[in-house]
Amino acid sequence: MAANTSACPAFMKATSNGVFQGDNPIDFALPLAILQIVIVIILTRLLAYLLRPLRQPRVIAEVIGGIMLGPSLLGRSKAFLDAVFPKKSLTVLETLANLGLLFFLFLAGLEIDTKSLRNTGKKALGIALAGISLPFALGIGSSFVLRATISKGVDSVAFLIFMGVALSITAFPVLARILAELKLLTTEIGRLAMSAAAVNDVAAWILLALAIALSGSDTSALVSLWVFLAGCGFVVAAICIIPPVFKWIARRCHEGEPIEETYICATLAVVLVCGFITDAIGIHSMFGAFVVGVLIPKEGPFAGALIEKVEDLVSGLFLPLYFVASGLKTNVATIQGAQSWGLLVLVTFTACFGKIVGTLGVSLAFKIPMREAVALGFLMNTKGLVELIVLNIGKDRKVLNDQTFAIMVLMALVTTFMTTPIVMAVYKPARRAKKEGEYKHRTVERDNNTNTQLRILTCFHGAGSIPSMINLLEASRGIEKGEGLCVYALHLRELSERSSAILMVHKVRKNGMPFWNRRGNNNNNADQVVVAFQAFQQLSRVNVRPMTAISSMSDIHEDICTTAARKRASIVILPFHKHQQVDGSLETTRGDYRWVNRRVLVEAPCSAGIFVDRGLGGSSQVSAQDVSYSVVVLFFGGRDDREALAYGLRMAEHPGISLTVFRFVTSPERVGEITRVDVDNESGKILKSDEEVMSEIRKKSSVDESVTFVEKRVENAAMDVRSAIEEMRRSNLFLVGRMPGGEIALAIRENSECAELGPVGSLLISTDSPTRASVLVIQQYNGAGTAPDLASAGSELDTD
Numbered sequence: 001m002a003a004n005t006s007a008c009p010a011f012m013k014a015t016s017n018g019v020f021q022g023d024n025p026i027d028f029a030l031p032l033a034i035l036q037i038v039i040v041i042i043l044t045r046l047l048a049y050l051l052r053p054l055r056q057p058r059v060i061a062e063v064i065g066g067i068m069l070g071p072s073l074l075g076r077s078k079a080f081l082d083a084v085f086p087k088k089s090l091t092v093l094e095t096l097a098n099l100g101l102l103f104f105l106f107l108a109g110l111e112i113d114t115k116s117l118r119n120t121g122k123k124a125l126g127i128a129l130a131g132i133s134l135p136f137a138l139g140i141g142s143s144f145v146l147r148a149t150i151s152k153g154v155d156s157v158a159f160l161i162f163m164g165v166a167l168s169i170t171a172f173p174v175l176a177r178i179l180a181e182l183k184l185l186t187t188e189i190g191r192l193a194m195s196a197a198a199v200n201d202v203a204a205w206i207l208l209a210l211a212i213a214l215s216g217s218d219t220s221a222l223v224s225l226w227v228f229l230a231g232c233g234f235v236v237a238a239i240c241i242i243p244p245v246f247k248w249i250a251r252r253c254h255e256g257e258p259i260e261e262t263y264i265c266a267t268l269a270v271v272l273v274c275g276f277i278t279d280a281i282g283i284h285s286m287f288g289a290f291v292v293g294v295l296i297p298k299e300g301p302f303a304g305a306l307i308e309k310v311e312d313l314v315s316g317l318f319l320p321l322y323f324v325a326s327g328l329k330t331n332v333a334t335i336q337g338a339q340s341w342g343l344l345v346l347v348t349f350t351a352c353f354g355k356i357v358g359t360l361g362v363s364l365a366f367k368i369p370m371r372e373a374v375a376l377g378f379l380m381n382t383k384g385l386v387e388l389i390v391l392n393i394g395k396d397r398k399v400l401n402d403q404t405f406a407i408m409v410l411m412a413l414v415t416t417f418m419t420t421p422i423v424m425a426v427y428k429p430a431r432r433a434k435k436e437g438e439y440k441h442r443t444v445e446r447d448n449n450t451n452t453q454l455r456i457l458t459c460f461h462g463a464g465s466i467p468s469m470i471n472l473l474e475a476s477r478g479i480e481k482g483e484g485l486c487v488y489a490l491h492l493r494e495l496s497e498r499s500s501a502i503l504m505v506h507k508v509r510k511n512g513m514p515f516w517n518r519r520g521n522n523n524n525n526a527d528q529v530v531v532a533f534q535a536f537q538q539l540s541r542v543n544v545r546p547m548t549a550i551s552s553m554s555d556i557h558e559d560i561c562t563t564a565a566r567k568r569a570s571i572v573i574l575p576f577h578k579h580q581q582v583d584g585s586l587e588t589t590r591g592d593y594r595w596v597n598r599r600v601l602v603e604a605p606c607s608a609g610i611f612v613d614r615g616l617g618g619s620s621q622v623s624a625q626d627v628s629y630s631v632v633v634l635f636f637g638g639r640d641d642r643e644a645l646a647y648g649l650r651m652a653e654h655p656g657i658s659l660t661v662f663r664f665v666t667s668p669e670r671v672g673e674i675t676r677v678d679v680d681n682e683s684g685k686i687l688k689s690d691e692e693v694m695s696e697i698r699k700k701s702s703v704d705e706s707v708t709f710v711e712k713r714v715e716n717a718a719m720d721v722r723s724a725i726e727e728m729r730r731s732n733l734f735l736v737g738r739m740p741g742g743e744i745a746l747a748i749r750e751n752s753e754c755a756e757l758g759p760v761g762s763l764l765i766s767t768d769s770p771t772r773a774s775v776l777v778i779q780q781y782n783g784a785g786t787a788p789d790l791a792s793a794g795s796e797l798d799t800d
Helices: 002-007 029-054 058-069 078-084 087-111 114-118 122-149 156-168 172-181 188-213 221-251 261-281 285-295 302-327 337-365 370-380 385-396 402-426 463-476 499-511 522-540 556-566 591-603 639-652 681-703 717-727 743-751 758-765 788-793
Strands: 454-460 485-494 543-551 571-575 578-580 586-588 607-612 629-635 657-666 707-714 733-737 774-779
Touching: 029 058, 029 078, 029 087, 029 302, 058 302, 058 402, 087 172, 087 261, 087 285, 087 302, 114 188, 122 156, 122 188, 122 337, 122 370, 156 188, 156 337, 156 385, 172 188, 172 370, 172 385, 172 402, 172 543, 188 221, 188 285, 188 370, 188 385, 221 261, 221 285, 221 302, 261 285, 261 302, 302 385, 337 370, 337 402, 370 402, 385 402, 454 463, 454 556, 463 485, 463 522, 463 571, 463 607, 463 639, 463 774, 485 556, 522 543, 543 556, 556 571, 556 591, 571 591, 591 607, 591 788, 607 758, 629 639, 629 717, 639 657, 639 681, 639 733, 639 774, 657 681, 657 717, 657 743, 681 707, 707 717, 717 743, 717 758, 733 758, 743 758, 758 774
Parallel strands: 454 485, 454 571, 485 543, 571 607, 629 657, 629 733, 657 707, 733 774
Antiparallel strands: 578 586, 607 774
């Protein structure tokens, strides 16, 4: 009796009476659980930050963090383990972890679109089957080696299936984020990998259910059969009941309206009930939650609302506890001696060989190029949380011992860690850009050929700036001559670690222009965006091609630049990182938008512009016949100013646009008082070109009533430029170069507050500016060395 008593952990009360009454908080369940959660979150987030330069998914940091907290590292200290993770606390810890896992698997089910699975092509289906069958067979083969060495005495059939499943899994959510990091989501290889991984995921869960059914403590074949049949009965009943009920709920949820709390609570209750049923059957509660997630209809706002309510709490708070619970069972020290390390190498090699060779063989049979086939093989070899789930269930069911468990966890870690660097080395389509010679028109300003097509890549973050952006494009289309205007509308979406980001990816692949519901009414906004661009295309007869870039904010500029090069754009137009408030002042939308703009200005393969939207044309789209804008070009000299002028002349072709060109020249009496600069040969060429352009403008203004030319002599740079702006303060749009040339521009450069807008742009948007007009700041493409001032500034940004 005493022995039994000592084997049972001491009972823990929920809350303490406080330190002032002599209680140690970490001797009680709730304060200890809080401490454990805080330690886990801090450690895993720190590791994720450190691994970010290696472009590793967050799951790698979470697995490593769990192992570090376990007996492999920090847990080697008995004092640490007894204080922070005592045995008496493990029941509470694992309960919270499994509750988080239950709802995470519900979210994972929501990621899988059954309609897409039914429409999976032959290539993806063949790759999925090869990626399951060969690794499964090799897993069974390696299990014989393990049973003969370090896993003697385990249940043979369950062990065979667990090993087969563990080696054949592809982690669908982890793969999606790796593809996003590598800019492969919208490529052919990305689509194949995602479709094959979705099929692989479903097959793996079915095999795992079979493995669990066969691994009960009662070895009777009849019991295992009853478990399996009851599980099949549950799935059939769920298929018959859940979809009709949730279709009825989805019909009662409308775009742009809040979802009733009753529906959310009822759904979460259904998830818990189904989890209880599958646990009672004997195939783990997570299967019930996963089945519910798969069967809920993905159309409409309801699925998005469910994700919005559940994912942050689950993924950010509870799920990391599962990695700790797994890490506490992982003791790398059990891998000792040449035999154990040799088995680790064998299992890792077998896992990689099965996935890569199986995928490679089928890919080559479907005539996929070798480099893409190799990359696809490594992508399909990605492991993650699903792998840990399989291993933990095997450990809990006594199918895997400590040493086998540690070997399998390290195998999953190694195979996932190596995916990104190897795929980057083997295949990256961003490197396969078209040759420079095939891409001529990188600027708006062109020599003796103004009838060629103007290609504009316009970027936007949300629906709010769409009316002004479309009004700008309408004004930019000129007249119907030559090849006209072609617009690529690029929706910039941030890919986070949230599950809804993966659903957003599904929308991209299916619809071509996805705008996933993140805040209840965003789908409605997305519809407005689509309708607005379609209407603009039909009414203005402009070719508009909607596209989406999904990436992290740290490298979304690469998507913008790659898209501009691939589409041979002449200019990229970016939204300013501030938006106008009701009182006319500008407020920062997001500080990292500014960083994106700077990187694009430095790396753009063509000219680039930043559009400061102050309500061009009002809050709605203006039809072509109603356009009546006054556009002003402030010309000081230099490449950027000539590019802005070329854009203005393009606008002046529109019958509703009047263009005023203000040229600033130094007054002869004041030469020498304004800062002098030495003029080298290159500057002399620019000056000559400026004079040629001004001569053409004078001639054009004399015969074209829509163009007005004003030459303003400057005595005091700051005052005279400000007076010119005040004179034209009622204009609708100012066009300026980012880095104007000449002595006058140099004199006002000291007051530049926003480097990406340059001195004149900064002056126009300053709080004491006499105008509230919209501003388009343009930088002309100049080959290597564009925007050296921003390149040297690096990432030192303020967030004003």
